[in-house]
Amino acid sequence: MRVVRTVAALRTGLADAPRPIALVPTMGGLHEGHLELVRHARAQSATLVVSIFVNPAQFAADEDLDAYPRDERRDAELAREAGADLFFAPGVEEVYPPGFDTTVEVGGLTRELEGDPAQRGSEHFRGVAIVVAKLFNMVGPDVALFGQKDAQQALVIRRLVRDLDFPVRVDVLPTVRDDDGLALSSRNVYLSAGERERALALSRGLRAAEGLVAAGELDAERVVAAARDELEAGGLEPDYLELRSAEDLSVVARVNGSTLLCVAARVGPARLIDNVILRAPEQPVPSPPVTRSSP
């Protein structure tokens, strides 16, 4: 695996690289969720690029940019073991040189949930969109892989790709969880043992909602209430807990087709997000009426 830090070195490294090229963009702090993406990417590509860039543009002034876990040596070793060919770790000035003055803004999707001004705000997704657009232009991947844990981010990136005609397929892989249900996140390192225990209420809430839907309850209020009860029992007050269309994040009154239950909550110093896709149970297909035809 080659470590490259500049766009020029990346392009040289990719000049004769066999296709398909896969890209796994990350902010480092690699965990099993990232490594699942890397292994999956490895299995379907001839050339695999893992990028590590803690993107200042997607952090608000009061967020954890400085504290965000950074251990490049460990990340590079994990990426190498998982099969990466190129490890792209640019500095901030390589991505945002002096005078950088371009924005990429995806519309309505970025103003919901995390994009609400009371949460991270749409500026967060503006930061994600610009860096992902830049990484796509730098690497020119055939496929890029993201995790379903950041469900809204995945939708925003799909929309970016569609609207700007990036010639890349976006694969979104299921959330990887610890055995106790906690969704893996680089931010879990902020949690003390007690906070980690409390954080389990997030996945318990999502599972409670899933269980209710599996039992046939489709009413949004009742499904959300089941999740809220678990959060409250665990001492968590969510920043939001909402049932939305998994296609466009519109508000839904009932679980139908593919519906996303998303939650964000502060646990100690960490702000954690999680989600589950809820699907209404299959209705038995009524047998067609028996018709007799005369010979």
Ligand code: PAF
């Ligand atoms: O999901 C992340 O780690 C980041 O938001 C991404 C997609 C690498 C952009 O910085």
